[in-house]
Amino acid sequence: MSSRSKSPAMPGKPDILNQVVAQRQHVAGRLEAIKHVVAVTSGKGGVGKSALTANLASAFAMSPPGGWGWSVGVLDADIHGPSAAAMLGARNQRVVIQPDGARPAIGVANVRVMSMDLFLGDDDTPVSWKHPGGLAADSFVWRSSLEANVLREFLGDTAWGELDLLLIDMPPGADRFETLARFIPNLSGALVVSLPTQISHQVVRRSIQSARKGGARLLGLVENMAGLVQPAGEQSGAPFLGGGSETFAAGLGIPYLGSVPFDPGLAQTTDAGRPFILSYAHTPTGQAILQLACKLEEALDEIYMQ
Secondary structure, three states: OOOOOOOOOOOOOOHHHHHHHHHHHHHHHHHHHEEEEEEEEOOOOOOOHHHHHHHHHHHHHOOOOOOOOOOEEEEEOOOOOOOHHHHOOOOOOOOEEEOOEEEOEEOHHHOEEEOHHHHOOOOOOOOOOOOOOHHHHOHHHHHHHHHHHHHHHHHHOEOOOOEEEEEEEOOOOOOHHHHHHHHOOOOOEEEEEEOOOHHHHHHHHHHHHHHHHOOOOEEEEEEEEEEEEOOOOOEEOOOOOOOOHHHHHHHHOOOEEEEEEEOHHHHHHHHOOOOHHHOOOOOHHHHHHHHHHHHHHHHHHHHHOO
16 A cells, blocks of 8 residues: 655664664654544454444544544454444445545544455455465465554555544454554553453453553453343343453453443444444443443543643
8 A cells, every 4th residue: 555665774773674663653653643542452352342443433423412523533453354344334435545645434423444344345355465475375474464564554554634533443362462552652542342251351361461561551441242231221131141340450450441231223233334322322322332432531631631
């Protein structure tokens, strides 16, 4: 996606190091106009992280009094399982490359979206990597490096413009955060998503340690799918047994930002490309998402004022 010329070498440093430094500087320059950059992570698939990201983005982008009226972007960092464009109603758009960078797609509530999905031809097109043969034919040797390069180009070559908030929807895998942290010097922090199960806590624990190793600030933990909302709007039972996320967060020394109950309508609306919060903010799940957005804003404001 990038057509930049190579930066002049820095005296006394190997050329590859100069390239790394130049890449980081380019990403930092591109993100200067973004007030808050937040990674949404869990380390585990199937926790509803992407749907929660789409709904949070929409909540912040909605006009007051229901929302914040912020300029919001979403970067889908899941190269092999991209979903942000579909969830935000931007999947049929294609990225336009201009001299100042790649223009992100525009989703519902004017949320700007960059995702690998925007570059794929159809539903049956997988993400595949071409290789020159030899050792490179063993994809496990080099694929992670190529994925990291794609993420770097998404960050550095997308013309995001001025944003109040950029949410990065992280892929599964506890080790992915360290790669992201190397690219973003001004990362505000990480929002960690968990399920009310012990297995989820085990995986999330590794993701939290990875984020700490990468030097990231942990903004807090949210428990997703904590309770089941019936069609009448009453919360009853829980789709997952276990719970204890508040105690779990306290034990790890990170803020607990609350829980979001599962509403069957959330899956239906998100699949349709219109996040739940846009039409059902008055429901228990909608209110929980708005409360989460409030707590996240408080955490970000505290960082911004430091």
